[in-house]
Each structure stands twice: as C-alpha cells, then as structure tokens.
Amino acid sequence: MMRSIHLKVILGMAIISGLGMSAHAGQPTAESVKALTKKVADWQIETFEDSGRYRALSSRKKMPEGKFPPKWHDLTWHMGALYAGMNEWRKVSGDPDVEAFLMMIGERNGWKLHHRPYHADDHTVGQFYLSLYEKKKDPAMLRPTQERFDWILAHPKTGSLEWSGYGKGRNKTDCHHRWGWCDALFMAPPVWARLAKVTGERKYLDFMDQEYHATYDLLWDKEDHLFWRDSSFFKKREANGRKIYWARGNGWVFGGLALMISDLPADWEGRPFYIELFKQMAESLKNCQREDGTWSMGLLGGVDAYPVKETSGTSFFTFGLAWGIHNGLLDRATYEPVLFRAWQALTECVTEEGMLGFVQPVGAAPGDSFADKTEVYGIGAFLAAGSEVYKLLGGNVPAIEKKTTAFTTFSKETGWCWYEDPRAIIHNGKLIIGGINGKNGDAKVGVYDLKADKPLGDAVLYPAFQRDDHNSPVFYVRPDGSLLTVYAKHGREKIHHYHISDPADYLKWGPRKAFHHVYEDKRGVTYMNLYTMKDEDKLYCFFRDGQHFNPAFITSTDDGETWGEYTHFITHDIGSRQRPYARYQQIDENTVGISFTDAHPRQYGNSLYYAEFRNGAFYRVDGTKIKELSEGPLVTVQAEKIYKGSEIKEWKGNTHSVSNSAWTVAIASDAAGHPHIGYSVYHTHTDHHYRIASWDGEKWNDRQIAFGGTCLYERESSYTGLFAFDPENPQQVYISTDVNPSTGKPTGGVHEIYTAEIGPDDDVSSIDWKQLTFDSEYKNIRPMVVAGEGYKVLMWLGGAPWRHFQDYETDALGLILERP
Numbered sequence: 001m002m003r004s005i006h007l008k009v010i011l012g013m014a015i016i017s018g019l020g021m022s023a024h025a026g027q028p029t030a031e032s033v034k035a036l037t038k039k040v041a042d043w044q045i046e047t048f049e050d051s052g053r054y055r056a057l058s059s060r061k062k063m064p065e066g067k068f069p070p071k072w073h074d075l076t077w078h079m080g081a082l083y084a085g086m087n088e089w090r091k092v093s094g095d096p097d098v099e100a101f102l103m104m105i106g107e108r109n110g111w112k113l114h115h116r117p118y119h120a121d122d123h124t125v126g127q128f129y130l131s132l133y134e135k136k137k138d139p140a141m142l143r144p145t146q147e148r149f150d151w152i153l154a155h156p157k158t159g160s161l162e163w164s165g166y167g168k169g170r171n172k173t174d175c176h177h178r179w180g181w182c183d184a185l186f187m188a189p190p191v192w193a194r195l196a197k198v199t200g201e202r203k204y205l206d207f208m209d210q211e212y213h214a215t216y217d218l219l220w221d222k223e224d225h226l227f228w229r230d231s232s233f234f235k236k237r238e239a240n241g242r243k244i245y246w247a248r249g250n251g252w253v254f255g256g257l258a259l260m261i262s263d264l265p266a267d268w269e270g271r272p273f274y275i276e277l278f279k280q281m282a283e284s285l286k287n288c289q290r291e292d293g294t295w296s297m298g299l300l301g302g303v304d305a306y307p308v309k310e311t312s313g314t315s316f317f318t319f320g321l322a323w324g325i326h327n328g329l330l331d332r333a334t335y336e337p338v339l340f341r342a343w344q345a346l347t348e349c350v351t352e353e354g355m356l357g358f359v360q361p362v363g364a365a366p367g368d369s370f371a372d373k374t375e376v377y378g379i380g381a382f383l384a385a386g387s388e389v390y391k392l393l394g395g396n397v398p399a400i401e402k403k404t405t406a407f408t409t410f411s412k413e414t415g416w417c418w419y420e421d422p423r424a425i426i427h428n429g430k431l432i433i434g435g436i437n438g439k440n441g442d443a444k445v446g447v448y449d450l451k452a453d454k455p456l457g458d459a460v461l462y463p464a465f466q467r468d469d470h471n472s473p474v475f476y477v478r479p480d481g482s483l484l485t486v487y488a489k490h491g492r493e494k495i496h497h498y499h500i501s502d503p504a505d506y507l508k509w510g511p512r513k514a515f516h517h518v519y520e521d522k523r524g525v526t527y528m529n530l531y532t533m534k535d536e537d538k539l540y541c542f543f544r545d546g547q548h549f550n551p552a553f554i555t556s557t558d559d560g561e562t563w564g565e566y567t568h569f570i571t572h573d574i575g576s577r578q579r580p581y582a583r584y585q586q587i588d589e590n591t592v593g594i595s596f597t598d599a600h601p602r603q604y605g606n607s608l609y610y611a612e613f614r615n616g617a618f619y620r621v622d623g624t625k626i627k628e629l630s631e632g633p634l635v636t637v638q639a640e641k642i643y644k645g646s647e648i649k650e651w652k653g654n655t656h657s658v659s660n661s662a663w664t665v666a667i668a669s670d671a672a673g674h675p676h677i678g679y680s681v682y683h684t685h686t687d688h689h690y691r692i693a694s695w696d697g698e699k700w701n702d703r704q705i706a707f708g709g710t711c712l713y714e715r716e717s718s719y720t721g722l723f724a725f726d727p728e729n730p731q732q733v734y735i736s737t738d739v740n741p742s743t744g745k746p747t748g749g750v751h752e753i754y755t756a757e758i759g760p761d762d763d764v765s766s767i768d769w770k771q772l773t774f775d776s777e778y779k780n781i782r783p784m785v786v787a788g789e790g791y792k793v794l795m796w797l798g799g800a801p802w803r804h805f806q807d808y809e810t811d812a813l814g815l816i817l818e819r820p
Helices: 002-019 030-054 077-093 096-108 126-136 139-154 189-199 202-219 247-263 271-287 312-326 332-347 376-392
Strands: 408-411 424-427 430-436 443-449 454-462 474-477 483-487 495-500 513-516 526-533 538-544 551-556 564-568 582-588 591-597 608-614 617-619 625-628 640-643 661-669 675-684 687-695 700-709 723-726 729-737 752-757 781-788 791-798 802-804 811-818
Touching: 030 077, 030 096, 030 376, 077 096, 077 126, 077 376, 096 126, 126 139, 126 189, 139 189, 139 202, 189 202, 189 247, 247 271, 247 312, 247 376, 271 312, 271 332, 312 332, 312 376, 332 376, 408 430, 408 443, 408 454, 424 474, 424 781, 424 791, 430 474, 430 483, 430 791, 454 483, 454 495, 474 526, 483 526, 526 582, 538 582, 582 661, 582 675, 591 661, 591 675, 608 675, 640 675, 640 687, 640 700, 661 723, 675 723, 687 729, 700 729, 729 781, 729 791, 781 811
Parallel strands: 723 781
Antiparallel strands: 408 811, 424 430, 430 443, 443 454, 474 483, 483 495, 495 513, 526 538, 538 551, 551 564, 582 591, 591 608, 608 617, 608 640, 617 625, 661 675, 675 687, 687 700, 723 729, 729 752, 781 791, 791 811
8 A cells, every 4th residue: 555655656746847847957937836836835725624644754653554643733833834835825826715725824813823922933823924914904913923022022031042952851941932943043033023014113123133143143053154953963963974954944044034034124234144144054055955956854964864855944945045046145147056956856746736745744853754745834835935936937926906097197397395275276177286387486376177187277477486396376265266376485585476366267367466574584484374264254374484483474354455464373482493384274164273393303303283273362172272362472382282202402404303303294174173183203314104193072092104204305304205184084094105104114116105094093003005106207295185066186296306395397196086
C-alpha cells in the first residue's frame, strides 16, 4: 500500500513540474507560477478541516494504522504561518475564495490571538488580521490584537533570552515570554510593525525594535551571517564540523523580514538596520544553496548530512529572495538564478492534487521530511513564495479598485485660499466661482451652467490684480437677483474692491467700487467673508485688518452698495503682534459661527476656539452669553477651547511650524444647527493630522479623522491639501492628502481626493475612505462642496502645477454630485 502511494506522489510531481518552468533558460512564466500557486492554495482550502490527515510526523512518532494526527487549532503558529502566505496570495490573486477563507477564520475566532499572552507563536495570526483591517477598516479586526499588545507594553518582560527548553524548567528565563528563539522573529515582529502602521502609534514600532535587537544580539552569528535557532545551539556542530544553522529557523527570520520591511516607515531611523540584515542573510543563503535548488535542513551541513530535500525553509528563502529582487534590495542578475533554481525545486515537490511535499515536521532543529506529507506552515511559505515570484515576473496583480470618472473642468486657470467665503455659490442654475489667475493675477469670476453642463466663460473683475490665491472674490446674492462680489489684495492695500453684477448675466459686472480704510499702519486688509444678520438688516464683511492684524468687520445696510461701521472683532492674549485665523459659517439667519486660532502656526502652537455671534454679542455653543461686542473684541481665552495645542511661542524662521499647532480648515452646521469644525494639526512637515470637532447638543466630540500627509511646500510647512464638509450633510467629508488617509503611510504619489461618511463615533481607526482621484500627475488640493437649488458640486484645484500661493496654473475640477 505504501509503495503505491509513493509511486503516485512521484508521478504527480513529474507531471506538476511541467507547470512550473518555461522551456526558455529555466525561467518560469508568470502564468505557470500563478497556476501552480492557485492549485496549492485551492488544495489547502479544500482539505483544511481535514488537514491532520496530511500532517508530517517525525520518524520517531508513529500513529496507529488508520489514525491521523489532529488538525492544529485555528490560532496556533502553524496556522498563522499558513494564513500569512494565504494573505499574500489573496493580495496577488484577488481570488474571492481566498479572502472568504481568511474572513471565515477571523470571524469564527472573534479576531482573537491565541491564549498565551506573551508568546510570539500566539501572535502570528495577527498578521493577516491587520492586513484585512487595512482593507476593511472593521475595528473588530484590530481591537483584540491592539488590546493584547497594549497589555504587554504595560507589563513587559525583561528577563534573559537564554534558552531554557520546553520541560519543567522552561520558565527559568524569559526566553518564551520574549523572543528567545529565531522563529519568533517571524511570528511577532511583523505584527507589531503592522500595528504601528495601521494605528500610527510609534510605541508599537519602538517595542518591536527593542525586542528584535535583543534577539539579534544573542542569536546572530557575525561571521556566517545566519541565526542560531536558540542559545542551546552555540556549541553544537554538524558532522562536517560547521555550525548548525537550522534552515527553517533562518527561513522564519528571512521571510519575516520580507513581510515586515514594507510596513516600516520610509523615513524611520531604524529601517536601514533591517534592510542591511536582510541583505547579509541573502548573501549567505546564496552561498549555501544546494545544486538541486533547495537548502539543507542544516544550512552548512551539506547533502551528505541531509540527503533528503526539505521545502519549508526553501519556500521561505524563495519568498524572501523574490521580494528582495522585486523591491530593489537585491541585484537581479546575481540573485535571479538562485531564485529560479529554488522555484524549480519547489515545483517538483508539488503533487498532482496540489499538496506540497517534503515539509519538515514540527521541530526545533534539522530533522526529517517526506514526499507524501506536508504541514500547513510549509504551504503558507510556498504561497508567499509563489505570490512574490508571480509579481516579480510581471504577473497581473489586481490594483485598488479605481472608479474611472471623467472630471469636469468648471473654471480654467484659477485658484483660491480657504479663508474667504463663500468663494463659490449656485444661483439660477449657475455655478459662480471666484478665483485668481495664477499666471497673470487677474481677479475673475467663472460661470458654469449646471443645467446645460457647460462653462459659460470668465469675467475679469480686475486685470493683473495680484498673483496671489489669498485674494479670491467672494459672493452675496442681493434681493434683486444680482450678485455682490468683494475682494482684496493679500495685505498690500487698505482697500476692499467690490462690484455688483447684472441680475441675469453673471459675466456682466458693474464698475469697480472701493472702500478705503484709514489708519496709520502700513499693512493692508485681506480674507473677505460675506454673511448676513436678518434682524439687524445688515450684510457683514468679515476680514483681517492691517492695523490690529486681527479679524474685523465692516457692514452694509444697502446690500453692498455702501460700507461702514469698522469694528475690531477678535483678538488674542499671547502677546506681541499675532494674527488669529478665522473661518465663518452662517448658522442661521441671525447667527454666524466662528472657529479661530491664536496665531499663525509658524509662531505659536495654536489651540482652536469656537464662538457664535448674533445681535451684537458673543455666545458659547450652548447659548451661554460670553460678552457684548461693545465691551471690546472677543479674546481667544474667552471663547470655547475646542483643541489644546502645544501653546509654545517660538520663531525659527519661515520654514518652521510649531509642533502640535492647530489651523482651522472648514466649518459647517447640520440640520439641527449644530456646528462641525474641521482643522489640521501640524506635527512635522510630513505628518499633519485632520481632525473634526462636532457638537451633538450636549458636548463636543473631537477626534482625528485622517492623516493629512506632507505640507504643500516647505516655506508654509502647515499648508495641507485641506478638507471640506458637505454643507447639507457635514458627516460627508472630502479630503486631500498624499498619504494613506487611514494609516499615514506614503502612497508614492501626489495629493489625491478621498471621501467618507463620518459618524459621531467614528475616528481614524474606523473610517472607510474611498479614493476619488487616482494616479494624478499634479496635486489635487483645497476641495470645497457647493450646494443650492437641488444641485451639489464638489470642486478642487488640480490639473496643472500648484507650486505655492503665488505660483500656480491650476483649474477648478470636480464632479456634479447631485441634480434637481
């Protein structure tokens, strides 16, 4: 009976080996690699619940006739290694059956780790949990792993890593509670690194690095550039006198590095250590590969000591080598021959049914392997290898699902800042956009016919006004249907410029008028904002003045024909000449909400404040009166503090921003009149956080919603791509970022637009961001949503370079989201 089984296995291997390599120069084809990897994955999924039947046992262990070992528990390291490889195949193949298999495992185990709190083996399944979390953003996939690791951080073990065995004295040292054996470097470190990536919390990365170095210091051989399995091997030798380096043990390390390095921050100071370690191991592995393409179970013991080949170590090495070549860490010409010999050897060990044979049974040292037996961890290693070889050969890997959408150009050659509003309105079926031409400085109005779905053209209000996007015109609809527009230079004049349009044609504007401020300071005004107070029968123009460098206003009682009543509106209490930045929102017909900072983030670690203004007085969001404006401007300290910044006052030059400094970005109110405040927080030039504070009628709910990525340019290191609320539904948010908005990991591209619906209990860990723009050549920045008359339009600046606020060529691009 046994003889016929072996005959079938050998014949099957001969048949299947033809799937693995092309006839040309021994190089496999992408198609053949994919076919074979799929065969192995399908076989494993089909036989999973009966996998004990195929388990390899050491020659020292015997099972009664007709009996088989039990299937491993779902959450053991054996299975964790299988899932890690299956997850790599999931990402490459896009096979829904593979994802369904992994989801089934996670769901039926509640996304929990195995039972031993410290043991690295029991953390292994966290690798695929966190990978699926990156895709699904389901907090249930993250929470148990994060809670376990937070507990470890609160109760760390610090004892010796010297090996104490598996017997009664196993707890004499902390070798099992820490990473005292080289296999552990596959089981746990990739989970810690990925948790750091998906949460953005550096503490997990720091712990991983600390513990990895402890294991490295003990078990890394600096002469042979390989790992001892554990400290008990230090004096052991092969029959040929060489040191004993277990192949699968080193495979665990090498495969673990290939899984982990991609999750390490690109600018992290610790990253080069892991890359250099990977390269050193690759060099040693290249030098000890056998002629048959595999590696001996004792890497330096040779074929004489290990005449039977083994596939789990070889699979891990194949995976790592393919990954290293594909990611540019290993020289292709040097390592491809090694890789393809290894892949050919593996193909010869796969049966016709799809089982990988010659997997060494569970052990902690070189041992046995059998052609007709396997183990799930060996198959996991093979799937990882096949996935990476397939990618290396140019296989068609499913990309992130992209919605191919033709964006509308609403206005050509325009730009805007975010401290003027409303910069765009919808009126009589037309989208009216205020902007500054980035090439010649024209102050202009763009008009787009939403019903006909076509641009009607531009009206130039003031030719060559000033090439500066802070000057964009803002609008107010007058009772007769005409439009008022107001604009000003960026602090260069003490003048408000304004026009009134034809009531029916918004490309026709009346003569330019001017309101002149009279004060001694040479600085001018900037940042126009138009809002009404019905009971006062007044139109307010909020702006920043030059004499105080603070928010102020003027008013009109004739819908913008004439202006007066200059009033100092908001000030600060931090000393010296500072400039609070304010965003305004029409809460109701008689109330304007204001979110504002202490100063510019280059000079102060801003906090963020909120107040409401109506009938000449300031109020808290709950209606509590703060003060009458007649008593003097509102001081920041008198308002509600929504977010506490670092509140450090410092100046280190134009390219510096103060750490933990807030800057107001957006503001909207919901159907109940509750405000939602959007703002950014500067941490470093490459790390800005987007946050929202929402009032629910009783309290503020303040949380991070996304990573804002890199500053737009160094001189304004707090400038981000910004974000916007849907004014009719502030839970719908649109952001611009050049990183993964959920993790902060660089995408390798420019700022793209994303959207998400954000509930009151959502934060960055639970929000499911949907990407709207893809593979853009130029930044997509400063989104805004305009709603009215049943229309809703999403716009942003893009389609051409935006270099800085006085040098840009952008268009207003976007989508018509809703029509009447």
